[in-house]
Amino acid sequence: MKVLIGGGGTGGHVFPAIAIAQAIKKLAPNTEILFVGAKDKLEMEKVPAAGFEIVGLPAAGFQRKLSFKNITFFFKLAACMLKSRKIVRDFKPDVAVGVGGYASGPILRAAAKKNVPVVLQEQNSHAGVTNKILAKKAVKIFTSYHGMEKYFDAEKIEFAGNPVRSDIVECVASKQEAREQLGLDKDKKTILVIGGSLGAATINKSVKKHLDEFKNSEIQLLWQTGKIYYDEIATFLNAGDFPLVKAMAFVKRMDFAYRAADVVVSRSGALSVSELCLAAKPVVFIPSPNVAEDHQTKNAMALVNENAAMIIKDNEAEDKLFEIVGQLCNDENAQERLSCNIAKLAVKDSASIIATRILEIGGKK
DSSP: OEEEEEOOSSHHHHHHHHHHHHHHHHHOTTOEEEEEEETTSTHHHHHHHTTOEEEEEOOOOOOSSOOTHHHHHHHHHHHHHHHHHHHHHHHOOSEEEEOOSTTHHHHHHHHHHTTOOEEEEEOSSSOOHHHHHHGGGEEEEEESSSOGGGTSOGGGEEEOOOOOOHHHHHOOOOHHHHHHHTTOOTTSOEEEEEOOTTOOHHHHHHHHHTHHHHHHTTOEEEEEOOTTTHHHHHHHHHHSOOTTEEEESOOSOHHHHHHHOSEEEEOOOHHHHHHHHHHTOOEEEOOOSSSGGGHHHHHHHHHHTTTSOEEOOGGGHHHHHHHHHHHHHTOHHHHHHHHHHHHTTOOTTHHHHHHHHHHHHHHHO
């Protein structure tokens, strides 16, 4: 069988797609899988690193405000459609899977025109524009949240959770072992700060502002700064006296990072939310305001409403970060309550569920 997977742009799209592909290969090793992504985006690095072939499209998003970039958008879209048709014609997929993102639209539309069954995977609690457009052509839509009938045909929806990297589920290290592996003090209360692979300016500014308070409380920080902020923050830390702060541009072993933490501070992209549910960690979300339809706030509130997480508004983070996060780090009862409630929302076999159905749909064709 041949499976085409289209989409990407961010880790929230790319890593679930890779998890689905890995689950397909585990269930049916002879399956041929081809990814289609956007040139110069994250998927062009991460997909080959995971052992899969990928083709890049000159895809770009449409600017919702007046912008000169929209002049070139239509030329790029036309080029994407022409290349997508050739990819579908040459690869001859049995099923096409869309995970959202710039490249998802052109390749899934091209597949649908060739009567290839289309399957969508929606990571967020608020459906993305591309998936909403493609939904009419889809035979199945996998969602990570309940209540998605307001966006999609109820008969097409199947709740399956959001696929995450298997190492997060399978990690057997103790909290102390994980801390030692990451070069942390194994006995100190630990806060993990993550703002995504590129980092989050507000979170970084907020942490930097309250470093002295964390230091005085003897709370250690594992701080994923993002690669574009790392050099500046590393210089600042080296010029000061912060022995309990370990800054990293990118944390490769997130399984250890989650296990090491008592409390997590995070953006609330779909992938982060799903990983934290599986890791069962008390989390304080600081949703990014710079995303379409404010979907990170909606993702976070879906947990907050279940008493499974806490939230700080982005514009209040610099003032409130230490007060809220520091208090939670010292309140084991609150940690236990949040941990228990967030664990109830986890879907452990999401990738396998989705992969099984994809193979069934492709097999029918």
